[in-house]
Amino acid sequence: MSRRIGHSFAPLLDPLFMRHCITALFVVLTLSACVGANVQMQGDIPTPMVNRLPLRVGLYLEPALVQYVFEEKIKDHGDWRLEVGPMQAKLFQQVASAMFIEAIKVDSPTPVGIELDAVLAPSIADFQIAIPSQTRSEFYEVWIKYTMRLYDTHGALIAEWPLTAYGKANQGDFGFMDNSDTLAIRQATMTALRDAGAFLALRFTTVPEVRNWLNSRTTPAPQEVPQ
Amino acid sequence: MKAPLHRALTCLSLIAIAALSSGCVTTTVQEIRQASTGISANESVVVLGRHNNAADESEDDFIACVSNNLGDGKNGVGVIPEAQFVDAMFPWFEPRTAPLNTSDLPEIVNQPILADKLHSIGVRYVIWIEGNTHRTAQGGMMSCSVSVAGAGCFGFLSWENDSSYEASIWDIKSGTSVGKVSSDANGTSFMPAVVVPIPFIARVQTGACNSMASQLRTFITKES
Numbered sequence: 001m002s003r004r005i006g007h008s009f010a011p012l013l014d015p016l017f018m019r020h021c022i023t024a025l026f027v028v029l030t031l032s033a034c035v036g037a038n039v040q041m042q043g044d045i046p047t048p049m050v051n052r053l054p055l056r057v058g059l060y061l062e063p064a065l066v067q068y069v070f071e072e073k074i075k076d077h078g079d080w081r082l083e084v085g086p087m088q089a090k091l092f093q094q095v096a097s098a099m100f101i102e103a104i105k106v107d108s109p110t111p112v113g114i115e116l117d118a119v120l121a122p123s124i125a126d127f128q129i130a131i132p133s134q135t136r137s138e139f140y141e142v143w144i145k146y147t148m149r150l151y152d153t154h155g156a157l158i159a160e161w162p163l164t165a166y167g168k169a170n171q172g173d174f175g176f177m178d179n180s181d182t183l184a185i186r187q188a189t190m191t192a193l194r195d196a197g198a199f200l201a202l203r204f205t206t207v208p209e210v211r212n213w214l215n216s217r218t219t220p221a222p223q224e225v226p227q
Numbered sequence: 228m229k230a231p232l233h234r235a236l237t238c239l240s241l242i243a244i245a246a247l248s249s250g251c252v253t254t255t256v257q258e259i260r261q262a263s264t265g266i267s268a269n270e271s272v273v274v275l276g277r278h279n280n281a282a283d284e285s286e287d288d289f290i291a292c293v294s295n296n297l298g299d300g301k302n303g304v305g306v307i308p309e310a311q312f313v314d315a316m317f318p319w320f321e322p323r324t325a326p327l328n329t330s331d332l333p334e335i336v337n338q339p340i341l342a343d344k345l346h347s348i349g350v351r352y353v354i355w356i357e358g359n360t361h362r363t364a365q366g367g368m369m370s371c372s373v374s375v376a377g378a379g380c381f382g383f384l385s386w387e388n389d390s391s392y393e394a395s396i397w398d399i400k401s402g403t404s405v406g407k408v409s410s411d412a413n414g415t416s417f418m419p420a421v422v423v424p425i426p427f428i429a430r431v432q433t434g435a436c437n438s439m440a441s442q443l444r445t446f447i448t449k450e451s
Binding site: 167201 | 284
């Protein structure tokens, strides 16, 4: 049979070789169907274009936030693991630096020996993902819920409010490669992180307790200063 | 036996290349002008996909295609890549914070730091694109088999794709909407197979992209 088609094709038509090939193809397809994703978030958060508030603010990033790893086993779709912690730290540092005239990283909500106006302390309350086969849509989706707290210099709570973020990525934009799950969920997560940064930067002064605190400060109500 | 096999493969390759390069796409472009336009050499445009409504969200490659086509050729206009613009204007053009109507523009352009940024990157027009490409029908059957004697397919498949996109053009300078361009395309692809499947692909999305980019370029550069 191999002689009829040509000498160069002979090794390909060896029954043992074909059987191995078909087995390997089956194994690869089976594994790729339920492999999940293991994502280490990387990238940069742009500097927000917002007016700076004339405040010296401490930024307390609790270990649970900085080391946060999301893990979920999705039936028939493998294990999904997202290392989000370091990227969250980068996000809040970048956004706080743009929001206030000074944002200093502190190691507790009541830092000693640093002259500050307040301490901002984000913590992660919930993290959820959905993949297209779960929602019967074309989208990978990520929801993050943070609890934002603002403390005064004595450690008293000024304000506490939820910051919800959402990101999605269209599976059609990632083709059918083995790593399309990883790329898509990474983009959805990055969009959600940027969404959190956007709403923190744009809505901070609209939180009623924050607004009241800003208005009640002994110095005249702070005027936003351009960057 | 080598020569006939080579001839057959060459013939099949040529058929495949011919099929892949051909297309059966019908495209319709419409334009609504609300104000006069024009663009100077130091001004540019940015093409953005709407991400607030999943049902009408455009594919990334369509946005990139329109963007690239607008900037190509001797009549091309200056185009800023979507990601670069969105990063530069962060957080004002994120999916949930981007302006939905021109009435939202003053909040952005009246802020000195944002106005300076827009001026420094030279954006004159923001083009918002909504819409996507869907498979509207499909039929036929094909079976393929692999054995020690070889592999082959037999059958016939066909499918129809439909593209529908609309671009809204905002003039940042005047803070108004200057018009809309819509591009609709449809086409049927088919793939007969007698041993080797030969795809005849109708490049519907590409057709819609080329038509839209061409019309947008005319719309923006034609001072009327």
